[in-house]
Amino acid sequence: MGSLIKALRLPLLLALLWASVGAASAAEYQVTIAGMKFSAPPAQLHVGDVIVWRNDDIFRHTATARDKSFDIDLPPKAEGRMTIDRTGAVDFYCRFHPAMTGKLDVRP
Template sequence: MGLLKISLRLPSLLALLWAGAGIASAGEYQLTIAGMKFAAPPAELHVGDVIVWRNDDIFRHTATARDKSFDIDLPPKSEGRMTISRAGAVDFYCRFHPTMTGKLDVRP
């Protein structure tokens, strides 16, 4: 009788183990500034997700956390990226236009 040979590539095995553990992969979300307003942040943010801040205005803006955990400078028509590093609620605003505000709710 011959031996049954099973061949499973390592990346496939890791993908199966990853999926079986219920571990979700990080997401990437765009948060746009237009008309002197931040768009509503996504409701389902998690640690490890990436936010792409996009300034579609003709004015310079920032996305600045009130707790100083991030400060993204956004010249007109530019983008900035950040990876979320901790869970919790974070209020943010534009340093140049303090009435522009928003809030990130991040889950573990």
């Protein structure tokens, strides 16, 4: 029985370590819409990070990926959240105001 506990201890320890590293590395960032513009997205985004999109304007906006990977509807004074789930560059815009644009650069 003692050897069984020892054998299970290492995989359990590794699983707990992996979970704590993953949780510690995720960050939350905010991209604000004000004056018909997106604020600058963070330069260092990683898979697992969360973006809180906040619309401080009096108009309805969206944060819509050109590759259709996300589309967040943002009524006036509202927020929407998304967790980043893949790497790469993603251009985004507002469907109602196509001149409003930005780009996310996501690293592993």
